[in-house]
Amino acid sequence: MFAELLQPDSLLPEELDLYLADGWFRMGQSIFTTNFLRFHDHFYSAIWLRIDLFSFEITNTQKKLLKQNARFRVEIQPAVLKTEQEELFARYRENITFETSPSLSHLLFDNGRGNIYNTYEINIYDQSRLIAGGFFDLGATSAAGINCYYDPEYKKYSLGKFLMFLKMDFCRERGFEFFYPGYFAPGYSMFDYKLDLAKSALQYLDLTTQFWNPVSEIASYSIPVEVMTEKLQKLSLILKENDFEHSFLYYDFFDAGLVSYLSGMGLMEFPVFIYCLKTDANIYNPIVVYDVRDNLYHLVLSSCMYETEKRKTLINHYSSHLLKVEKDLFANESAEIMAAVILQSIRKQQTV
Template identity: 45%
Template structure:
C-alpha cells in the first residue's frame, strides 16, 4: 500500500526503529506512512529522510546557529504538556498557512488517548525564564524521530526551528544512536526544503521504487514518484489519442483514505493519479490505468465504488465521485504500447459484440 496507518496500544523501542526504517512516522498516538501529499489542489511526492548520526558532524549551519543563539538557555528532558507550552503553541499556529491541530495535547496525544505510547523527549529554548521554542522527538532503541517544533515568531531571526533539530540530533548522537528521522521533504514545495540543509553530508532518502535508503546526493527526478507516474500516464494518453480514443488523467481526491484509522483495513485504492480510458468517467471504473514505480509497470485495474462523499471536489481535474477499491488487475505490463494495444483489442471486441457503439 502507498498509504497506511496502524494504531498500536504499545510500541517497544525496537518496534519504533523498525517502523522508522520503513518510512513510517508518528501521527498523534498512531503511526503512518504515505508517499504523496496534497496542498491547495496540487499533488506532490513525500520523500522520507534520515540522518546517519555517526556520519553527522558539526557543519557551518550548525556553528552559525549555536553562535547566534548562545545567549539562550536550552534544556532536553522527558516531554510533558504544560499550560506554558500550550500558550506558545496557540500563538505559533496563528502564523501557519494551514489549519493545525487545535491544541498541543491533541497534536501529540489526541483527546481520546491520555497515555503516550512513545518515549517522547523535548528540547526547550529559553530567553531568560521565557519559553521561546519547544521541539518534541521520540526515542527508540537505535533511532529517534523529530515530531514537532513550536517557536515564538517574534524570534524569527534566530531560526529556532532549525536550531531545535540540531539540538535533538546532537542529543541523540550523544546516546550513540544511529539515525535521526526528521520526516519528509516535498520536491516542488519549498516549505519543507529547510530539512535538506541540516546535517547535509549525512542525509539519506528512502527511494520508493527500491525501498532502499540512498545518499541524498543521488536523488534525481526519477526519484519523484508522482512526476514519474504522470509522465508515464501521458505516454499512454498520447498513444490512445493517436488511435482516436478518448482518455483523461485525473487526480484521485481520496488517495489517502487508508490513513483514517476506521478505514485502515479496507485496503482502498491509494494511487494519487490515474488514467480513464474514456472522457466519461462517472460510471466507468473498469478501465483505470495506473503506473506503479515500485514494479515499473502499468496496471489496468477494475475498481468498484465503496462510498459516495457528500461534497465531491468541483475541480474537473479530480476524480471524487466515489471512494474506490481495486477489485482485480486486468493487465500488467512495462510497455505503454502493449497497454494501448490491449485496450484497442478489448474495445473492438465489445463493438463486435454490440456492447458499445
C-alpha cells in the first residue's frame, strides 16, 4: 500500500517500533503511511527518515545552539496538555505560512479521544514564560518527533532545531536506538531542515527495497514519483508515435486511503497513470501504471467508484472520480512490450 490509515484501539511500544521502521507515523490517534505528497498542485515523493542514535554525534552548530540557549529552562515529562501550550500554539499558527492542525488537542488527541501513544512533552521557558514546546512518542527502543512550536518573538533562537536536538538527546541518554522525525520531500524545501539534524547518523527508507540507507546516498537515489513519471512518459511517446489515443494524467486522489471511511477499500494509489481510452465512468477502463516496488509497467482495469464534487480540473489531472484497480491484466518491465500489448489488444476498441 502506498497510502494507508489504521485506527488501532491500543498500541504497544514494540508495535510502534515496528510501524516506524516500516515508514508509518502518527496522525492524531491513528497511524498512517504515505509515499506521495501534493503541494500547490505539484506531486512529490515522501521519503521517510530516521536517526541512528547510537552513531549520532553532536555537531558544532548544535553545540553553539546549546550555548546560545543555555539560559532557558527546559522541562521534559509525560504529556499533560495545558492552556498555556494551546495559547502559544495559536500564536505560532498565526505566524507560519503552511497549514497545520487548528489546535494541539486536535493534533494529538483528536479533540478528546484517549491516547494510545506514550507521549512526552518538552517545554522551554524564559524564566516563567513558555516560549516553545513540542511532543514526541516513545516506543520500546524508538521514538517519533510529532511537532515543535515556538513564540514568534523568539524566532532568532532557532527553537525548532533546539527542540529537535533536545528530543534526540533525551532518547539517546535512555538507550533508544532510533529517532524518527517524519519525512522530507525532494524538491520541496519546507522539510529540508530535517536533513541537517544529524547528517552522519541520518537514514532514509528506500521504497523499492524497504531497506534503510545512509542519507549520504540520497543523491543517487531514484525518486519514486520522478521514476513513475519518466517511465510513463516514455510509454506515452511510443503510443503517440503509433497514433494511439490516450491520456497521460496525474491522479488527484492518490491518497484517498488516508480518509478513515475510505481506508481499506483498495482505491488506486498511483499519483500518475495513462488512460488508454476515453474516460467512461460506466465501464471498466484500461489504464497503465508504473510500480517502483517491482519496476514493472502494469496494465490494469479500473473502475470509477465515486463521483467527486464538480470543480475546475487542472490540465493533465484526473479528479472526476475515485478510482479502484479491479484487475491486473499484464505486467512487463519494457515500455516497448507494454506498448505492443496495448496496440494489439486495445486499439481496436477505439474504432468501435
